Amino acid sequence: MKKSVLLVLVLALLFLCACDGPGADPQRLEALEAEVAALRQEVKQRDQAFKDELIVVRKNLENIQKLLEVDESRAKIREEAESGIPSADKELDDKAKSFVDENLDRLLELTRKMLDKMEKEFDEHLKGNKETPPQGDEI
Known part of the structure; x- marks a missing residue:
């Protein structure tokens, strides 16, 4: 508007502005x-x-x-x-949830360890490649 x-x-x-003159077109x-x-x-x-x-x-x-x-x-x-829901079902639900949480924590910890190991190996590999470049007579 x-x-x-x-x-x-x-x-x-x-x-x-266009009409300001007496002889407008x-x-x-x-x-x-x-x-x-x-x-x-x-x-x-x-x-x-x-x-x-x-x-x-x-x-x-x-x-x-x-x-x-x-x-x-x-x-x-x-x-x-x-x-x-009966209390037995709730108890089973709670056990299942705790089991999943524990396994998820364990899986995350293993993944973290694997990633750390892979990073370490990668860093060592990079260091191995950067040690000393070959000279012209060593090629």
Whole structure:
């Protein structure tokens, strides 16, 4: 909206600058009027496109809100169902989680050791390659 007002003001200023003399060229005046009309039409089309896009965005937001409400109700149902799980199942879940955590920690530690070893070997390899370049008579 601000852009269109600014555009109209600039065009009006150009129009007034063109019409300052008593003997204004009628062809030039008609060309300016046609340009202003075309710009106004373009602004109307752009405004309509923005309105259409805002309508689409609003519909998308409403759909997202509906999906969130459905997900929230599903989460409540899930929580209610989980509260009825026997303690043996919860205990089994806890054991499985701790087992996974321990194995993941062990795997990460082994990976870290392997990477350290590989870096050390790579550094040694680089040092071996950089020791002394062969002289012309050694080649």
